[in-house]
Amino acid sequence: MLPISIAQVAAISDGKLGSSENSLLEVCGAASDNRLVKKGDLFIALPGARVDGNQFAGDALARGAVAVLSANKEAACAGGASATHIIEVADPLLAIGKIAQYSLAQLRKKNPNLQVVAVTGSVGKTTTKDLLANLLQERGPVVAPPGSFNNELGLPLTVLSADATTATLVLEMGADRAGNIAYLTHIAPPDIGMVLAVARAHLGEFGGIEKVAAAKAEMLSGIRPGGIAILNADDKRVAAMAQNSPVPVYFFSAQGEEKNAAPALYGVKDGSASIFASDIKNDGGRAAFLLHTPSGNVPVNLQLIGIHHINNALAAASAAYQLGISPEKIAQRLSTAFPASRHRMDVQEIGDITIIDDSYNANPDSLTAGILALSDIAGSRRKIAVLGAMLELGEESGMEHKKIGSLLGAEKVAVLYAVGENTDMRLLAESAAQAGVEVKLCADGTEARALLSAESRSGDVILLKGSNGSGIWKIADALSEEGV
Secondary structure, three states: OOOEEHHHHHHHOOOEEOOHHHOOOEEOEEEOOHHHOOOOEEEEOOOOOOOOHHHHHHHHHHOOOOEEEEOOHHHHHHOOOOHHHEEEOOOHHHHHHHHHHHHHHHHHHHOOOOEEEEEEOOOOHHHHHHHHHHHHHHHOOEEOOOOOOOOOOHHHHHHOOOOOOOOEEEEEOOOOOOOHHHHHHHHOOOOEEEEOOOOOOOHHHHOOHHHHHHHHOHHHHOOOOOOEEEEEOOOHHHHHHHHHOOOOEEEEEOOOHHHHHHHHHOOOOOOEEEEEEEEEEEEOOEEEEEEEEOOEEEEEEEEEEOOOHHHHHHHHHHHHHHOOOOHHHHHHHHOOOOOOOOOOOEEEEEOOEEEEEOOOOOOHHHHHHHHHHHHHHHOOOOEEEEEOOOOOOHHHHHHHHHHHHHHHHHOOOOEEEEEOOOHHHHHHHHHHHHOOOEEEEEOOHHHHHHHHHHHOOOOOEEEEEOOHHHOHHHHHHHHHHHOO
C-alpha cells in the first residue's frame, strides 16, 4: 500500500484515534497475526471464538506495528497496547475492507497500468490463482495471496500488499453465502473477473446449486467499467452468466472448437471463445494439449497432476492473453509451473510410496477429480484413499458420500481409510465396501495415521483428501514430516 498516516486510517475506517500525538505516523502495511507484523504495519485485532487478537496488541506494537485497529480499546490496552496507538472502530473486519478499498483506488491513480485480476468458482480457484501469478510476471511485479486467502480478511490483506511497483494484483474470491463476492468486488473491483465452475460446494449454506451459481455470478456485476469477464464455456451455469453480463465476455473451453458457438448461444455479441484446448493427452495424470489462441496454437505440457487442471490452465491463459502476453510465453510458463500452494494435488515420493496430498478441501467434484487422478498416477499399483467428510453439503450430503464410495469401487481403489465418526463417513464406507473396497473405519486422524504406517506397502499410491474441517491435512503434514 502507499503509506498513509494513522489519522487518515482513522478517517477512512470511521474510527477514533486514541490521541493526536501519533497521528502523523505512517502505515505502510497490515497484519492480523502479531507474529507476522513488520515495521510500519497496522495490526488488526480481531476477536475470535478461541483467541482475542486484542491480547496480542502490545506484542504487535513491540514488533514494529505503528497502530492497532480494534473494536475494544480496553481489551487492546489490557493486551499491552498504549491508548495513543489504538484506532477504535465498530468492526475491524469492515474497517480493513474500507482501508483496502481506499488503498487500491490510490494505487490506480498513481499507476494507471495496474491490472486487477480476480478469480472465483467452486473448484480450481487457488490453482488458477497460482497459475495467474506465474503467467502475469511477464507484465512485471505480481501480488497474489498465499494459499486460499480469499475471504473478507484475506482479500483486503492481499490488496494492502500491493504497492506502487505492482503491475498485476491477482485476487481469489471465495463465497459460502450470497453477497460474499459482491462485497469482495466492492473492495477490489477487478479489471478481469473470471468464473471457473459452479460445483456442489457449500450446498447446505446456499440452499441449492442454482443459488451457488447466482452467488458466483456476483463477480460479473462487480467488474469495473471497461473491464471484461472470462467464463468457462464447458459449465452451462457459468456460460449462462454471459446473458446478463454488463461487460464483454470471453470464453475458454477444454472441449475444443465446438464450444466456439458459446457466444452466440448465450447472446453475447462482442465475446468469443478464443482460448480452447485440443489434442488432449493424459500422461500418467499430467495433461498435454494444444492451446488455441487467436494469435496461433502452441503445445502445452502441464506439470500439475490431474487432467482437470486443463480448465485452470485455460482460464489463466485467457487472462494472460487478454493482457498482451504471447501464446509462446503462456505455453512456456504453463509447462513449467508446479503446485505453489500447500495441500493441492501435491505429489510426493516418500521412500517407495507415492503420496497425493490434495487435503486442503473437498466437495463432490473435486473429490471425484482426485480419485480419477489417483487412478491415472497409480496405474497397476495398489491404490489407497484416506478420506475425510465433505462438509456443508446440506440435504444432499449422504447421497454425495455414497456416490464417492461407489466411485472408489469403480476405480479399483484397494483400501479406504474413512476418517471420522459421523453418518456421512459411515455411508461412504458402506457404499465403498459394497463396491468391493476394503474399508478401515478410523475414529480420527491419529488412528488413520497409525494404521497407514502399519499397513502400507512398497509401491502404494495414497490419496489424502477431505474438507478442511475433517483434518486430513494434518495426516498429510505428518506424512511429509515423518514419512509413512
